[in-house]
Amino acid sequence: MxxxxxxxxxxxxxxxxxxxxxxxxxxxxxxxxxxxxxxxxxxxxxxxxxxxxxxxxxxxxxxxxxxxxxxxxxxxxxxxxxxRREGARVWVDNARESAEEILRHLSRPAKQRFDRTSILTYGYRVDEVDIVMDKLAAFLERGQLITVEQVRAAAFRMQRRGYREEQVDALLDAMVEVMLAVAPTR
Incomplete structure (x- = not known):
């Protein structure tokens, strides 16, 4: 081996x-x-x-x-x-729709962007998640620099009544997908 x-x-x-x-x-x-x-x-x-x-x-x-x-x-x-199968226009339109859906989610008020866990369970720290979500929104709205690696590496401490992990992780995954969809060909 x-x-x-x-x-x-x-x-x-x-x-x-x-x-x-x-x-x-x-x-x-x-x-x-x-x-x-x-x-x-x-x-x-x-x-x-x-x-x-x-x-x-x-x-x-x-x-x-x-x-x-x-x-x-x-x-x-x-x-x-x-x-090749669908054409560049369809691919770009799909990526744009995904980005707009993410941005709609990120436009929710801070501390209300995701469902919360119960008082007895832990979720991601709300303030830390909101900081990352603000950066993602700035990327989508104004082209502020953020890399796929930074999105992949996002990690959060836990707190009671925190954001539900699966919802935050799903949005981060969707963001990576959008970023890879529009990444320049190497």
Whole structure:
């Protein structure tokens, strides 16, 4: 078996379970190379993949960085195929509609942009999420600089009565999708 390209965690730090990461990356490679019998892998599947955390696992930052680059490659291929199939105008119109939907959501008042958890459960810190959402709105409205990597790396502390994680994560995923849809071809 080949040596890992990812560093392992040490001490008390946990990382991604190596076998799970290796298996997923093998599937993604087979799909990207269009090998016969390869599973279908999409940029969305790459964005949403989750791995168990274990002691002596792969470095989370290194794996996440690699997954981001792989997602970019799949998204570019998907965009090119859709543009050939549907035409650039349809592709751009779909991306614009998605961006407008995100912007409508972000135009809600601060502290009211997402549903809240109950007083007994934790969600994302409202103030931290709202700061990121303001930056996303500025990107969509005024072209203020923000990168896909910054959106992917958004992380929030927890609080009681915080924003529901799944709603915030879904909006961030949609934002990444829009950004990749309009990214210049490399």
């Amino acid at each position: 080949a040596a890992s390209v990812f560093p392992h965690t040490t001490g008390r730090d946990k990382g991604y379970e190596p076998r799970a990461v290796d298996a997923f990356l093998a599937q993604a490679r087979a799909a990207f190379e269009r090998r016969e019998g390869a599973p279908i892998v999409t940029s969305q599947a790459i964005r949403e993949v989750a791995f168990p955390l274990v002691k002596d696992g792969y470095s989370i930052a290194h794996v996440d960085g690699a997954l981001g680059r792989i997602e970019d490659a799949f998204a570019m291929r998907e965009r090119d195929a859709a543009m």
